[in-house]
Ligand SMILES: Nc1nc2c(ncn2[C@@H]2O[C@H](COP(=O)(O)OP(=O)(O)OP(=O)(O)O)[C@@H](O)[C@H]2O)c(=O)[nH]1
C-alpha cells in the first residue's frame with residue numbers, strides 16, 4: 001500500500017448539468033499520459049501551476065473537448081505527487097469522454113477519497129485534516145463549514161500535540177528508569193503524577209468540547225411525538241414553513257415518519273413527525289406506525305411531546321430517560337392558561353420562537369458562542385480510549401506498580417491518541433476514514 005503508487009484519475013465535480021467539470025490526476029507517469037491525449041502549444045512541464053489552453057483527443061484522433069490544464073509537480077502538490085487538473089465542459093458526456101481518454105492513456109480510476117489518502121500518506125495532511133475535507137464537502141450548515149475549516153487548518157492537531165509530547169516524555173522517563181536503572185523515587189513519582197493529571201485534564205477538555213459542540217457539527221434531531229390528533233403534523237409544517245405533512249381532523253393521519261431539515265440560528269435541525277401514540281390499537285398499520293414513532297423517539301436528541309391545551313385529559317409524556325420538552329398545542333383555542341407553560345399554536349404561529357429557544361436551552365446549546373473546535377465521533381472514541389489508559393497508568397502509579405507496567409499503559413495511551421492525527425495508522429483505520437469520501441476527493 002505505502003510507497004507503490006500508480007496514476008489515478010477521477011472526475012472531481014458532480015455529474016450532470018453545470019458549466020465546468022474538473023478532472024483530477026495524480027501519480028507517476030502523469031506527463032506521459034497527458035502527452036498522449038492533449039493537443040497543446042505550451043509545455044506543461046515548463047509551465048507548472050499555470051492554466052494552459054489545450055484540446056483533448058481520443059485514441060482515434062477525434063477532438064472531444066477544449067480544456068484548461070494545470071500541472072502541479074510533486075512534492076509540493078495536494079497529494080505530494082505529480083498532479084494535474086483538467087477543466088473541461090460539464091454535462092453528461094464531455095467529462096466522461098475526457099476521463100475515458102485518460103484511462104486509455106494509462107491511468108486508473110481513483111477510488112473514493114484516494115487523492116486525500118495519498119495526501120495523508122505523503123504527509124501533506126494529517127488524518128484529522130483529511131477528514132476535515134470530507135466534512136467540509138458534506139457540511140450542511142454554516143457552523144459545520146466553519147468547524148471543518150478550523151480542523152482543516154490544524155486546530156485539533158494543535159491540541160493533540162502537547163498531550164502527545166507529554167506522554168512521550170513520560171514514556172522516555174520510564175524507559176530510562178528501566179534501562180539505566182535510574183532511581184525511581186518519590187519526587188519522580190510525584191512529578192509523574194502531576195504530568196498524568198495535566199494529560200487527563202487536557203483530554204477531558206477535548207471531550208467536553210465534543211459533548212458541548214456536537215450539535216454544531218452534526219446538527220440536532222428533534223422528534224415530534226404525542227397522542228393522535230394533537231397537532232404534531234401541523235407543528236411540523238409550521239416549523240418548516242410549508243405543508244409537508246398531511247393534516248386532518250381524523251386521528252391516525254400520520255403513519256410513516258417524516259423528516260425535514262431546518263436551520264435554527266445557523267444550526268442544522270432535523271425535524272421528525274411521527275404517528276400518534278395511544279394504547280389499545282387493534283389496527284396493524286397503526287401499530288407499525290407507533291413502533292416507528294417509538295423508535296424515532298429513541299434516536300432523537302430531544303423529544304417534543306405535544307399535549308392538547310384544549311383537552312384537559314391529553315396524556316403526559318411517557319416516563320423515559322430521553323430528554324423531553326412538553327409542548328402545549330392549539331393555544332389559540334384557549335384564552336386562559338398558566339403563563340409558565342410552553343404553549344404554541346401551529347395555526348397562528350404563537351409560541352414557535354419560544355419553542356426553539358426552549359429546545360436549544362434544554363440541550364445546553366449556546367448558539368451565540370459555538371466552540372472553537374469540536375472533535376468528531378471517531379476522535380471522541382480515540383480520546384476516550386486514551387483517557388482510559390491514562391487512568392490505568394495513574395492507578396498503577398498510585399498502587400506502586402513497577403515502571404514497566406506503567407510504561408505499557410502509557411504506550412497504549414499514545415497508540416490510541418496517535419490514531420486521531422494518524423501518527424498511528426492501520427489498514428482498517430485508512431479504510432474507515434477514506435471510504436466515506438466522494439469520488440475525486
Ligand atoms: N385550532 C387549531 N387547530 C389545530 C392546531 N394544530 C392542529 N390543529 C388541528 O388538529 C387536527 C389534527 O392536526 P394534525 O396536525 O393532523 O395532528 P397530528 O397530531 O399530526 O395527528 P395524527 O397524525 O393523526 O396523530 C387538525 O384538524 C388540525 O387542523 C392549532 O394550533 N390550532
Ligand SMILES: [Mg+2]
Nearest residue numbers: 232233253254
Ligand atoms: Mg400527523
